[in-house]
Amino acid sequence: MSALTQSSPAAAQSGAAPEKELRPPSYWPFVVPALVVVLAIIIFPWVFTIWMSLNEWKVGSPTTFVGLSNYLRLTGDPRFIEAIGHTLVYTVLSVLLPLVLGTLAAVVFHQKFAGRGFLRGIFIMPMMATPVAIALVWTMMFHPQLGVLNYLLSLVGISPQLWVFHPATVIPSLVLVETWQWTPLVMLIVLGGLAAIPTEPYESAQIDGANFWQVFRFITLPLIMPFLFIAGMIRMIDAVKSFDIIFAITQGGPGSASETINIYLYSVAFTYYDLGYGSAIAVVFFLLIVLLAAVMLYARQRMLWTEIASGA
Amino acid sequence: MTNHNISRRTLLTGTAAAGALSLTGMPARAEVNWKKYAGTKLEVILAKGPRGDNLQKYVKEFTDLTGIQVESEQIPEQQQRQKCVIELTSGRPSFDVVHLSYHVQKRQFEKAGWLADMTPYMKDPTLTAPDLVESDFSAAGLQYAKNDKGQMLSLPWSVDYFILYYNKELFQKKGVPVPKTLDEMVTAAEKLTDTKEGTYGFVGRGLRNANMTLWTNFFLNYGGEFLDAKGNILTDGPEAIAATKLYQTLLTKVAPPGVAGFNWMESMASFTQGRSAMWIDGVGWAPPLEDPAASRVVGKVGYTVVPAGPKGQYSATYGDGIGIAAASKNKEAAYLLCQWVVSKTQGARLLQAGGGVPFRNSILNDAEVQKGVKMPKEWLQSVIDSGKISKLGLPVVIPVAEFRDIVGAALTATLSGADPATELKKANDQYRPILERSEKA
Numbered sequence: 001m002s003a004l005t006q007s008s009p010a011a012a013q014s015g016a017a018p019e020k021e022l023r024p025p026s027y028w029p030f031v032v033p034a035l036v037v038v039l040a041i042i043i044f045p046w047v048f049t050i051w052m053s054l055n056e057w058k059v060g061s062p063t064t065f066v067g068l069s070n071y072l073r074l075t076g077d078p079r080f081i082e083a084i085g086h087t088l089v090y091t092v093l094s095v096l097l098p099l100v101l102g103t104l105a106a107v108v109f110h111q112k113f114a115g116r117g118f119l120r121g122i123f124i125m126p127m128m129a130t131p132v133a134i135a136l137v138w139t140m141m142f143h144p145q146l147g148v149l150n151y152l153l154s155l156v157g158i159s160p161q162l163w164v165f166h167p168a169t170v171i172p173s174l175v176l177v178e179t180w181q182w183t184p185l186v187m188l189i190v191l192g193g194l195a196a197i198p199t200e201p202y203e204s205a206q207i208d209g210a211n212f213w214q215v216f217r218f219i220t221l222p223l224i225m226p227f228l229f230i231a232g233m234i235r236m237i238d239a240v241k242s243f244d245i246i247f248a249i250t251q252g253g254p255g256s257a258s259e260t261i262n263i264y265l266y267s268v269a270f271t272y273y274d275l276g277y278g279s280a281i282a283v284v285f286f287l288l289i290v291l292l293a294a295v296m297l298y299a300r301q302r303m304l305w306t307e308i309a310s311g312a
Numbered sequence: 313m314t315n316h317n318i319s320r321r322t323l324l325t326g327t328a329a330a331g332a333l334s335l336t337g338m339p340a341r342a343e344v345n346w347k348k349y350a351g352t353k354l355e356v357i358l359a360k361g362p363r364g365d366n367l368q369k370y371v372k373e374f375t376d377l378t379g380i381q382v383e384s385e386q387i388p389e390q391q392q393r394q395k396c397v398i399e400l401t402s403g404r405p406s407f408d409v410v411h412l413s414y415h416v417q418k419r420q421f422e423k424a425g426w427l428a429d430m431t432p433y434m435k436d437p438t439l440t441a442p443d444l445v446e447s448d449f450s451a452a453g454l455q456y457a458k459n460d461k462g463q464m465l466s467l468p469w470s471v472d473y474f475i476l477y478y479n480k481e482l483f484q485k486k487g488v489p490v491p492k493t494l495d496e497m498v499t500a501a502e503k504l505t506d507t508k509e510g511t512y513g514f515v516g517r518g519l520r521n522a523n524m525t526l527w528t529n530f531f532l533n534y535g536g537e538f539l540d541a542k543g544n545i546l547t548d549g550p551e552a553i554a555a556t557k558l559y560q561t562l563l564t565k566v567a568p569p570g571v572a573g574f575n576w577m578e579s580m581a582s583f584t585q586g587r588s589a590m591w592i593d594g595v596g597w598a599p600p601l602e603d604p605a606a607s608r609v610v611g612k613v614g615y616t617v618v619p620a621g622p623k624g625q626y627s628a629t630y631g632d633g634i635g636i637a638a639a640s641k642n643k644e645a646a647y648l649l650c651q652w653v654v655s656k657t658q659g660a661r662l663l664q665a666g667g668g669v670p671f672r673n674s675i676l677n678d679a680e681v682q683k684g685v686k687m688p689k690e691w692l693q694s695v696i697d698s699g700k701i702s703k704l705g706l707p708v709v710i711p712v713a714e715f716r717d718i719v720g721a722a723l724t725a726t727l728s729g730a731d732p733a734t735e736l737k738k739a740n741d742q743y744r745p746i747l748e749r750s751e752k753a
Binding site: 058059060061139140143144146149160162163165166167170226250251252253254255256267270271272273 | 577587713
């Protein structure tokens with residue numbers, strides 16, 4: 001390695017210069033490849049998307065500069081405004097449910113019992129399946145006449161539900177699929193956290209006579225908080241950009257009851273071929289994600305404080 | 313499926329004979345020079361489905377006949393449409409021959425000038441077999457393939473009529489006659505609905521966008537027209553309201569719960585399990601309905617035309633075509649392939665397997681071809697009868713997808729109890745500016 005570095009042209013050239021000036025000029029060429037890649041695949045597409053959003057840009061027609069009119073159109077577009085609502089509801093539910101259930105599962109699987117390893121293996125299986133494939137299976141399971149879910153409900157005397165086939169229940173039903181698939185991920189992360197907790201706090205709590213809930217609330221939960229935060233962040237990123245499950249099961253329907261920003265964006269850009277308007281949606285969507293990320297960062301700052309306090 | 317009635321030899325002799333004998337016995341006219349473009353390589357982009365399968369399965373025969381190499385790929389319909397549009401916009405498509413959905417893409421392709429004009433090729437006897445004449449295609453096919461200047465921009469390949477599928481066993485059990493009119497259909501559906509048994513009178517597409525293809529059958533039969541002479545959209549008039557009321561009644565009163573989210577797949581599942589007595593959808597579903605591995609109603613399915621409405625009886629018609637990219641460098645060779653794709657042999661195979669219905673009357677009405685059809689005779693009859701009452705099922709405009717989404721959402725909303733007139737009006741107000749913008753551009 002060192003031989004290679006020395007024989008690089010920059011290093012050879014600077015060899016003639018005085019000793020102290022060796023370093024600064026010799027390193028910048030190494031940044032260039034990364035810079036080019038970042039410019040080409042991150043910066044350029046972004047600038048171009050913003051440029052497209054300022055144009056009336058329909059596939060097959062000439063483009064014209066229209067300033068902010070695509071953005072003005074967004075403010076009066078009921079489908080877009082509804083889509084924001086659907087995205088938020090969908091995201092909140094599919095972050096919270098796996099977090100709660102995943103933590104619960106982790107606490108259970110952290111106990112020592114026979115067949116634990118095997119059951120853990122079974123539990124994480126949904127994570128390995130391809131989303132589109134499981135979406136198709138779930139679609140038939142949701143079928144109100146023929147689906148197995150309504151059959152199971154009928155066994156315990158509950159009347160059949162419409163699941164993804166009714167506007168009021170479609171988002172919770174889709175979240176059910178997300179939760180089924182991604183609870184194991186949260187469980188794995190939290191299990192890692194549980195394994196890292198020292199046993200001393202538990203012993204002293206036992207001596208003080210704390211009950212199970214108190215131990216969980218005041219010892220376990222604060223100590224696994226950083227892990228929950230990571231799990232929550234991963235889930236949020238996944239949920240906001242979720243597309244495959246919704247598209248494969250409902251395509252945003254019934255009506256537009258499960259149309260998230262992503263699904264609407266896809267329709268506008270690739271079904272209506274309205275690239276200008278689609279780009280405007282993408283830009284607004286991006287800003288929304290930046291906002292969410294800021295909220296998460298703020299939460300993390302607060303949590304760091306908790307971490308220090310509990311760690312002391 | 314493997315037992316085909318036509319061998320490769322029959323195809324070769326058949327096509328050659330058609331060229332040589334020239335059926336009408338006209339005096340020596342130029343023959344098609346099939347080998348003229350031997351060695352050319354063509355790229356074909358296909359939508360996934362029985363049409364694409366039919367081409368790929370037998371394309372070697374075309375290569376034997378012409379010496380032209382054919383590379384083809386099948387892509388799921390929606391993605392195929394997107395890929396085509398993006399590539400054609402770029403001006404350098406990777407394909408010479410394109411499979412297009414007329415009911416979605418006709419106007420878009422015409423306006424953008426993406427397809428090569430086939431009219432001169434069709435007039436050239438060294439390129440076109442004498443049996444391939446314009447008048448052999450059905451009216452709907454010509455309406456789809458020609459632009460307003462009368463140029464043939466593609467060859468009509470396969471037509472999709474909407475027909476009424478019904479479960480004979482359920483009809484007999486309740487003693488209900490097969491409906492001839494839409495009103496009778498509602499009455500029949502009411503009698504056939506038995507919620508205790510979990511069976512329903514009618515099933516069909518409720519899902520936004522997909523549902524438009526069902527609704528237009530009602531709309532046309534109530535006398536609806538999509539556009540007025542000036543190109544304004546007319547889907548909030550009295551015909552549309554009446555059609556939507558019927559749609560609402562059928563899908564809320566006599567259809568399975570959850571039908572608002574049903575596409576063809578969920579509808580078919582309900583029908584094949586014997587849980588719904590009637591289903592209106594495209595003609596192409598006979599093979600799965602008659603497949604014992606997938607269906608519980610094999611041999612019990614009745615096929616007939618869509619019942620008549622107060623203002624007439626039409627079958628909403630959709631279709632596929634095959635065209636040549638205007639940017640292709642091998643247009644003549646590509647034309648030979650298109651011609652082979654819609655040839656009698658290939659069309660007969662498609663019809664006989666139930667995978668599609670050729671637009672060419674000479675194929676559909678040929679007794680020999682009919683004999684080889686593996687689907688029930690009633691099915692074939694419903695296809696032939698539908699051909700006589702065929703009418704385009706969607707407006708010929710560029711923003712078809714928006715139309716289907718917006719009006720389709722209005723229809724779905726009526727299934728939750730919204731008022732048809734209000735919803736249609738709202739949808740029209742939303743759609744009108746989109747249409748105007750696209751026609752202006």
